[in-house]
Amino acid sequence: MFIKEVLGIKTSQKFFHQLLTLYRPFENRLNVHLAEHQLYRAQWTILYYLAHNGSVTLVELSHYMGVEKPTVTRTMSRLEELGYVEHVPGKDKREKRMQLSEAGKQVYKDVRVTIDDYEQAILEGITEQEQMETIRIMEEIRKNITK
Numbered sequence: 001m002f003i004k005e006v007l008g009i010k011t012s013q014k015f016f017h018q019l020l021t022l023y024r025p026f027e028n029r030l031n032v033h034l035a036e037h038q039l040y041r042a043q044w045t046i047l048y049y050l051a052h053n054g055s056v057t058l059v060e061l062s063h064y065m066g067v068e069k070p071t072v073t074r075t076m077s078r079l080e081e082l083g084y085v086e087h088v089p090g091k092d093k094r095e096k097r098m099q100l101s102e103a104g105k106q107v108y109k110d111v112r113v114t115i116d117d118y119e120q121a122i123l124e125g126i127t128e129q130e131q132m133e134t135i136r137i138m139e140e141i142r143k144n145i146t147k
Contacts, residue, residue, distance in 0.1 A: 055088040055099040
């Protein structure tokens with residue numbers, strides 16, 4: 001209480017505090033829902049990206065996810081073992097491109113239903129306009145972070 005009284009809490013501090021306290025509970029609950037499909041968040045992130053972007057390289061995925069390439073390689077290997085992703089011939093033989101397999105496309109559709117229900121529940125009371133403004137703000141913050 002003393003710090004708040006003396007210094008006051010800036011709006012930016014409240015903003016980032018809320019962001020940090022939102023992330024972990026969201027991810028934990030998301031993983032509970034993904035476990036119904038024997039998946040984890042990192043795997044779901046890759047399935048999502050492939051469903052929306054087609055074939056990609058591991059380097060592209062690592063940049064998108066903000067993690068090192070070996071981390072993406074391990075996750076992608078597991079998805080390949082599950083039969084959800086497959087290699088695609090690239091222009092350059094050294095380039096390893098991956099895409100969703102037919103099984104991966106079906107799993108994506110099945111999991112999407114579960115995730116849509118979860119996301120709708122946690123966005124209850126938040127208008128589409130408010131969601132769009134929040135998306136815009138998050139994109140701007142990400143851009144500023146990655147400058």
